[in-house]
Amino acid sequence: MRKYLGIPLREPPPVPAFEPDLRSAKSKKEQIEIHKTNKSCAACHVYIDPFGLALEKYDNIGSFREKYKNRREIKVDEELADTAIQGLQDLKEVILEHYKDIYVMNFAEKLLEYLLRRKVENREYYELYNIVNKLKGERYPIKTMLISIIGHSSLVSWRGY
16 A cells, blocks of 8 residues: 555554464455454455455466466455456556545655655655646646656755766
């Protein structure tokens, strides 16, 4: 959540070790459902599962797959913002419909961090927010955003260049 939308998740609560019997689970989703029987775990999974499960058909290096190594079919069906998600395209549509402003602000923050080679400081958020907010009516053109951030002298200081 933090990486894509800039929404930090709270630390998991201190709970005793919880290792449910996952042998009956036939899919990753079923494993997670068993894991979520612990209410402390379920509180966080409400936020992270739609993203993780929407991306489940991609392996750890980004290759698309229809089945797990054990030949079981990968089924993706989650819900986010009261919308069914059955894959990456559905996730993209939900983000664009419900989280676009948050996503763009987070993208702008990451862009500025890359340019500055450091974390954005509190005093810089206000100016960054103003730049992003002005671009909202224009549907957030990336070229204009980049030029606005680079051209804003109080945000980017090119010491030593």
